[in-house]
Amino acid sequence: MLDGKLSAPALAERAERNARHREWLQQIVAGGGIRERAVSKLFTDFRRPVLAFFMRHGLELEQAEDLAQDVFVRVTTHAGSFRGESLVSTWIFQIARNRLTDHLRTSKPEVSLEDDQWALIAENVSAEVQDNRGEALDNCVQRGFARFAQEFPERAECLRRIVFDGWSNDDIAVFLSRTNAAAREFLSQSRKKLRAFLEPCKELLEGSNA
Amino acid sequence: MNDDEDLDTWLNALAGRTEDKDVPEATMVRSTILREDLEIQAKIDRSAASDKNATQRLLFRLRRERVLHEPFFSRLRLPLAIAASLIVAVLVSFQFQGDKDTDSNVAYDEPPVFRGGSSNDIVLKAPAPAKVARALVAELGQAGLTATIYRDSDGYYVDFDLPQEQSIVVGQRYFPGGIKPRVGHNRIIITK
Numbered sequence: 360m361l362d363g364k365l366s367a368p369a370l371a372e373r374a375e376r377n378a379r380h381r382e383w384l385q386q387i388v389a390g391g392g393i394r395e396r397a398v399s400k401l402f403t404d405f406r407r408p409v410l411a412f413f414m415r416h417g418l419e420l421e422q423a424e425d426l427a428q429d430v431f432v433r434v435t436t437h438a439g440s441f442r443g444e445s446l447v448s449t450w451i452f453q454i455a456r457n458r459l460t461d462h463l464r465t466s467k468p469e470v471s472l473e474d475d476q477w478a479l480i481a482e483n484v485s486a487e488v489q490d491n492r493g494e495a496l497d498n499c500v501q502r503g504f505a506r507f508a509q510e511f512p513e514r515a516e517c518l519r520r521i522v523f524d525g526w527s528n529d530d531i532a533v534f535l536s537r538t539n540a541a542a543r544e545f546l547s548q549s550r551k552k553l554r555a556f557l558e559p560c561k562e563l564l565e566g567s568n569a
Numbered sequence: 570m571n572d573d574e575d576l577d578t579w580l581n582a583l584a585g586r587t588e589d590k591d592v593p594e595a596t597m598v599r600s601t602i603l604r605e606d607l608e609i610q611a612k613i614d615r616s617a618a619s620d621k622n623a624t625q626r627l628l629f630r631l632r633r634e635r636v637l638h639e640p641f642f643s644r645l646r647l648p649l650a651i652a653a654s655l656i657v658a659v660l661v662s663f664q665f666q667g668d669k670d671t672d673s674n675v676a677y678d679e680p681p682v683f684r685g686g687s688s689n690d691i692v693l694k695a696p697a698p699a700k701v702a703r704a705l706v707a708e709l710g711q712a713g714l715t716a717t718i719y720r721d722s723d724g725y726y727v728d729f730d731l732p733q734e735q736s737i738v739v740g741q742r743y744f745p746g747g748i749k750p751r752v753g754h755n756r757i758i759i760t761k
Contacts, residue, residue: 369586395637398627402623406620406624407610410617411606411609414609420616424623428623432630435637436636496597500601501604501605518598519602522602523606525586547576557594557598
């Protein structure tokens with residue numbers, strides 16, 4: 360499984376961070392004067408990743424700030440419902456995901472580039488860098504991933520969480536509110552779909568690996 | 570390698586747990602994601618409110634929505650609760666009599682959040698924050714500036730704007746705590 364190859368220091372660091380987050384959640388539940396301090400610490404630790412999460416989904420910074428505040432109001436009111444079956448980060452991002460879904464449901468979709476505009480950008484970029492294979496490969500993967508993320512924002516977000524926080528299959532399952540088997544299938548399908556977007560980079564990739 | 574193992578290898582490379590040369594695609598996607606994040610973090614650094622201001626805003630909202638409110642009486646038996654409420658009522662009435670003047674010019678709303686981190690925050694330590702806040706507001710008033718006082722559990726906040734045209738006049742005055750207002754928005758945080 361995904362967790363199997365985590366190095367011992369990385370595992371220890373993740374466990375230590377999660378223990379700290381759990382302690383703050385417990386302090387929020389316990390109440391008293393320490394509660395505000397615990398909310399502040401948790402918020403300071405997660406604010407930027409949560410802001411980035413919303414901004415990656417097309418929100419402006421001000422909207423992202425407002426939604427991040429909503430997320431932490433909910434974290435504070437529902438701290439007692441955290442059962443410790445996942446990482447605290449997974450639980451918080453699950454709340455952020457739900458808040459984003461609500462927001463998108465009630466607001467107009469963001470302006471997005473049409474396919475032909477994307478193609479135009481792609482052509483311009485490849486013309487600029489065609490004499491530099493490394494740079495061309497970077498740009499090709501970047502464009503491919505951007506299009507994939509535009510088409511499948513949730514799949515892209517799961518891949519990002521694996522990169523940033525080393526989320527396991529179980530964490531992805533909690534985030535998506537699915538079973539572990541369904542989450543694994545989701546990841547497998549995500550890879551397949553991403554590959555279709557990276558198809559134009561295949562030649563460059565093979566060249567870089569040769 | 571079967572499909573399952575293949576997926577694990579790919580995911581592990583994506584997570585940066587292996588540097589498997591057989592999965593350059595995952596390694597490239599990982600680099601792309603990290604680069605994309607750097608760009609977003611830079612944007613946040615440039616434009617977002619400071620962590621302190623954002624935390625302050627959250628705490629005010631939690632207090633206003635009474636999320637941080639302690640269900641104090643729920644922990645007491647009824648007779649004890651009644652007795653406690655009587656004592657509190659008497660104490661509060663005395664407190665209000667004593668503090669009537671002290672807080673008359675305090676806006677109890679939460680201090681506004683200044684996005685963009687452009688506020689000049691100055692922290693003053695004083696044994697009597699309320700007194701210093703009032704003295705500061707009076708001094709600013711004499712310099713022709715309008716200031717607003719806010720208060721929360723951390724202390725007192727004095728907010729005011731200093732227009733460019735008044736900066737020279739204001740710069741020649743002495744303010745409590747030796748503070749030096751800057752052109753633009755200023756927030757003086759006075760704590761014990």
